[in-house]
Amino acid sequence: PPSCLATIWGDVEKFKSSYLQTFDGYYASGDGGYIDEDGYVFVMGRVDDVMNVAGHRLSTGEMEEVVGGHPSVAECAVIARDDDLKGQVPMGLVVLKTGADIDEETLSKELTQMIRSAIGAIACYKETHIVKRLPKTRSGKTLRKSLRQMVNGQPYVVPSTIDDVTIMPEIETLLREKGVIA
Numbered sequence: 001p002p003s004c005l006a007t008i009w010g011d012v013e014k015f016k017s018s019y020l021q022t023f024d025g026y027y028a029s030g031d032g033g034y035i036d037e038d039g040y041v042f043v044m045g046r047v048d049d050v051m052n053v054a055g056h057r058l059s060t061g062e063m064e065e066v067v068g069g070h071p072s073v074a075e076c077a078v079i080a081r082d083d084d085l086k087g088q089v090p091m092g093l094v095v096l097k098t099g100a101d102i103d104e105e106t107l108s109k110e111l112t113q114m115i116r117s118a119i120g121a122i123a124c125y126k127e128t129h130i131v132k133r134l135p136k137t138r139s140g141k142t143l144r145k146s147l148r149q150m151v152n153g154q155p156y157v158v159p160s161t162i163d164d165v166t167i168m169p170e171i172e173t174l175l176r177e178k179g180v181i182a
Contacts, residue, residue: 005019031043031141032061034065034068042068042075043140051080051088051089052080052087052088053086053087053088053089053122053123053124054085054086054087054122054124058119058122060078060079060080060090060144062119063078063090063092063119063123063125064076064078066111066114066115066118066119067092067094067114067115067128069114070094070107070111071100072097072100072101072102072107073095073096073100073107074094074095074096074097074100075094075095075134075142076092076094076095076134077093077134077142077144077147078091078092078093078125079093079144079147079148079151080148081127081148081151081152089125089126089127090115090123090124090125090127091127091128091129091151091180092108092111092125092127092128092129093129093131093134093147094107094111094129094130094131095130095131095132095133095134096130104129104130107128108126108127108128111125111128112125112126112128129174129175129180131170131171131174132170133164133167133170134147135147135158135162135163135164135167135168135171136162136163136167137159137161137162137163138161138163139161143158143159143162146158146159147171150168150171150172150175150181151175151180151181153181153182156168
């Protein structure tokens, strides 16, 4: 396929077994996503993006699939927030659908229950913040790593491929005003 890895130097069989056998007839890029009920395709990120919650390795993508299934959520990002007791805990950033009428506290409670039902209480999902938009590259990938670095008080890099450079400072200001970050 265009812009895909064509082979592994000196090991064509390794290439075939690594990238072409998982999904017969399709290239396995290592990115995960889903197609919603309207047929829109959402690329969520790496399928190996996991967090460690109290010694349990949990997929942020799996949590995003649950959060994105809420009728008021247009799009979301679940990121790992550092926690002194559990190592990391999930935090959701959500963009509401146009016309959605739900407050952040109610949404957070509903999403917590949905995650508990789908994944289990071990996920420790309790924190949701409504944002106007999520930072994305021009190709549509959400900048989860930069968001994770931001909420954990680490310096973050805004890649040159970001679609709108004003989004990260916008989210940072919102989370600072809420006391999420110092």
